[in-house]
Amino acid sequence: MHRNRFAVFGQPVAHSRSPAIHAAFAAQCGIALDYVRIEASPEDFAVAVERFAREGGRGANVTLPHKPAAAALCTTRSERAARADAVNTLVRVDDAAGGAPRWHGDNTDGIGLVRDLRERHGLRLDGARVLLIGAGGAAAGVAPALLDAGIAVLAIRNRSSARGDALAARLNDARVRALAWDDADDAVFDVVINSTSAARSDTAIDWPFLHAGADGWTAVDLGYGRDAAMFLETARARGAAACIDGLGMLVEQAAESFRLWHGVMPDTAPVYDVLRRELPAP
Structure with missing residues (x-):
């Protein structure tokens, strides 16, 4: 069965909760996906995103320190990403003529x-x-x-x-x-x-x-x-x-990214509650 490929890019990124969050959203909505962490240095970020696209990547979250660089990779950007001059969500845009993969950038923070x-x-x-x-x-x-x-x-x-x-x-x-x-x-x-x-x-x-x-x-x-x-x-x-x-912001921005990729808004409350039990409020 084909599985949608998604990722979060960052440095460091091993601590990211995004894979667990998106897995929970996908389970709610009956969507099969692969969502992985990809560590990339600022020097390697553009190459890493290109490789991800060639391997079938459909979308990605972007965390520190790559948000301004992600904006520069996008063919188009949402109004909120343009105002921020930073992108935290990449959405694959397929070329009908079969050209190179293109990215639409958004900022859901x-x-x-x-x-x-x-x-x-x-x-x-x-x-x-x-x-x-x-x-x-x-x-x-x-x-x-x-x-x-x-x-x-x-x-x-x-x-x-x-x-x-x-x-x-x-x-x-x-x-x-x-x-x-x-x-x-x-x-x-x-x-x-x-x-x-x-x-x-x-x-x-x-x-x-x-x-x-x-x-x-x-x-x-x-x-x-x-x-x-x-x-x-x-x-x-x-x-x-x-x-x-x-x-809560982490979960809500992830939900907005999920909506952009899949066209459905997940229920954030149960996902937040699980994470809150794991990470008590400071």
Whole structure:
């Protein structure tokens, strides 16, 4: 029996939960597929994707550090991928004339985050004041969806002011402003989102602005499990009323990728519940 071939590309990628998530979605929907992890360095990424396509690959997820490079490989991109200038989902587009495989690129990170925050955690985003920490591919992936969700303010803090300024300029929205990392801005925020990998190590990090939350503010880390622990523990100690890691976002963005590939939306709740038992919230 022919089995659809899918993969997740990254470096590192051995920790990825994507194969288990997509296997669970496929079982729900009665779809047979092969979904594997493919480790590729930045130098080898394009060649690895080409090889995957030649071997019958129909679609792929892309994680760090390849999202900007994936965008460059695509013949076409969705509006949300174009706004992010980063792709986390590749969809095979067959050439009717039998030419070389082509890829359509999408970015499901933002819609995955918004669905998780709204539907799973009941967080109100309409009118919210949001601080986004970081200005890399992860931040660029979620920022457009946050703006589309109706937030009132999106402030961006990044250690490199130039990168923060560049992301704010690319978003081209009056609600967006870039702040210096150590700027003594007195603004308060309803939601503070960490998109950086800086908290993934054991080295203590100072977030001098984390005291600036409004009453009842919510802290969000796009990492999950242990990777989110340092930031969320710091946020909790500094008055965050709620702390949310990125596990729900991971499942929701995967579901959107699955929908793009197979034309059906899976039920994310049971998949999230299984993973949550394996990875307790930090």
